[in-house]
Amino acid sequence: MTLKRIILGFLTVFLVVFFIGPSLLGSWQQPQIQSRLELYQTNLLLHATEWQGESGEEANTKSARNALIGTEPLKNAQKQYQEAREQAETNLAKAKTQAEVLLTQTEQQKATINQLQDFITKVDLRLGILQAIQGKPEAAMQTWQSIIQRLEAKDSDSPSLKTAEVLIGLWSQQAQILPNSDSTIKNSLDGWFRYQALAKLYNLQQREAALAELKAAEQEIAEQAVFKLAIVGAVPTIGFLIGVGLILFLLIQRAIKGKDSLLARNEDLSWTTPWDGETILQVFVAGFFLxxxxxxxxxxxxxxxxxxxxxxxxxxxxxxxxxxxxxLLVAAAAFLVLYLSIKPFLPLPEGWFRFKILDKWLVWGFCGYLSALPLVILISLINQRIWQGQGGSNPLLSLALEGKDLVALAIFFVTAAIAAPIFEEVLFRGFLLPSLTRYLPVWGAIVVSSLLFAIAHLSLSEVLPLTTLGTILGVVYTRSRNLLAPIFLHSLWNSGTLISLFILGSGV
Structure with a gap:
């Protein structure tokens, strides 16, 4: 065994034990961004319930609104918030049990427990408002009272505690308006929940002008919410249906035409790989992870x-x-290691790192994107059941969701929709997949490279969806033999994700 192999073996074990393994395990207790996205979309739905449309268009308005938000939006929103609360309670119990087993709490565990407790309190504030608006004031009182009981001994100055007291006063049979109710509501609540609480307050105070101004502002917000729901709901649904049709077409064509079908193109055609597993390991251990x-x-x-x-x-x-x-620095370093690793084998055999501008890569990429939509969505739904809102997510997604700065969003877009597709596709589809065909059939190389692609994102909850996406990227590349096709597909996918995050996180 050479010194180089000993070093590579040591680095591989080191990275698995001290980097990849801990990162994946650390994501286990972290919330998925999908759970937050569902609540963001629920908040849009609640705003949309206030949309009245233009005068004289009541019938059309009601029909369009019901098509977007359903017939029982408040009931559905309450169910969504209750499910989010139950997930948080379950995760809080797990976090506390883990701390008890270890007989101590790390700073990360303390932060996780505090975040979950704070999230549950904020959900309870909103659940109470949903209950009150649906004519269940007694249930709302119990919900808000539970907040006070949890917080009055622990943090008597908590803004959430004061907000619960204000809400109890507003919805009591004998209404009581506490001092600074207006500012308390504005500081602790947002969106539709703030609107409902302020509307109740202004009604009790008989502030007609303030109430009229509030309702006018809410109508503008509701109209924006309807438009955003149409984008984040209708567009993916259309893509989903087209994708299902495309997949059925490809499968039927494969059954009828066999080896002459699009799916069968190049399916058994391996690359001529001049290097062995040591070089593959070198590129990914030293070039990617290290x-x-x-x-x-x-x-x-x-x-x-x-x-x-x-x-x-x-x-x-x-x-x-x-x-x-x-x-950029990671990509530049990885590309340098890749170049130095394959330099002794230059010139490479035909078919390696092929970028063909005058080809059908746009068609391959776009059709691959449409095919990916239904498959990844279905796998993601199953994934949600498995992880119950946990398993972590790419931190870049959280930053994009919370960032309302247009310059920041432009930078996120360049990173996720341009830099990431080029870097990851050259490495995983351009190098890894063809290299694996030295040891595996093409379909096996697609599966293994896709699994490694998913693991490289270091979030347990993303392994199944990203393996599915990686498989489609691999199929598109092996059939088209043009790296521009998976790069375009990858860019479309990341762009669609970022646009959805921006729409849901931009507020209304």
């Missing part, structure tokens, strides 16, 4: 410290720029 650690843990932090820059105080624009710079 460079991520060196750049993220050493290079960037040391550079920031040398210039006396505190990244913990960064705003969303600075965070977006830091993510972009980090991604």
């Amino acid at each position: 460079m991520q650690i060196l750049v993220s843990v050493l290079v960037l932090p040391i550079t920031l410290k040398l210039f006396n820059i505190d990244a913990t105080n960064f705003d969303v624009r600075s965070k977006a720029l830091l993510v972009f710079v980090n991604y």
Whole structure:
């Protein structure tokens, strides 16, 4: 065994034990972004319930609104919030049990427990309002009273406790308006929930002008909500249906035409791979994972410290720029390792790293995207049942969801929709997949490269959906033999995700 192989073996074990394994296990207790997206969409639905449309268009307005939000939006919203609360309660119990087993709490565990407790309290505030608006004031009182009982001994100055007291006063049989009710509601509630609480307050205070202004503002917001729901709901639904039709067409064509079908094109045609598994391992251990650690843990932090820059105080624009710079440095380092690793084998056999501009890569990429929609959505639904809102998500998605700065969003878009597809497709589809065909049939290389592609994102909840997406990317590449096709598909996927995050997180 050579010294190089010993070093590669040591690095592989080190990365699995101290980086990949802990990162995946650490994501186990982290919430998925999907759970938050569902609540964001629920909030849009609640706003849309207030939409009255233009005068004289009541019938058309009601029909269009019902098509988007359903016939029982408040009941459905309450169910969504209750499910979110139950998931949070389950995860809180797990976190506390884990801390009890270890006989101590790490800082991360403390932060997780506090976040879950705070989330449950905020959900209860909103659940109470939903109950009150549906004519169940007694249930609402019990919900808000539970907040007071939890917090009055622990944190008597908690804004949530004061908000619960204000809400109890507003919806009591003998209404009581507490001091600073207006500011308390505005500071603790948002969206439709703030509107309902303020409307109740202004009604009790008989502030007709303020109430009229509030309702006018809510109508504008409701109209925007309807438009956003049409985009995030109707567009993916249309794509889903087209994708199902496309998949059925391809399967039927495969059954009828056999080897002459589109799905059968190049399905058994392997690449001529001049290097062995040692080179494959070298590229991914030293080039991909090790460079991520060196750049993220050493290079960037040391550079920031040398210039006396505190990244913990960064705003969303600075965070977006830091993510972009980090991604470029990792990609540049990985590409350098890739080049040095395959340099002894140049010139490469025909078919490697092929970029053909004058080809049908746009068609392959777009059809691959449509096919991916129904498959990934179905797998994601199953995945949600498995992980129950846990398993973590890409931190970039959370930043994009919360960031309302247009410059920051532009940087996120360049990172996710341009840089990431190029880097990841060259590495996983351009290098790894063809290299694996030296040892595996093409379909096996697609599956293994897709699984490694999913694991590389270091979130347990994303393994199944990303393996599915990676498989489609692999099929598109092996059939088209043009790296531009999976790059385009990957870019479309990330772009669609970012647009949905922006629409849901931009507020109304």
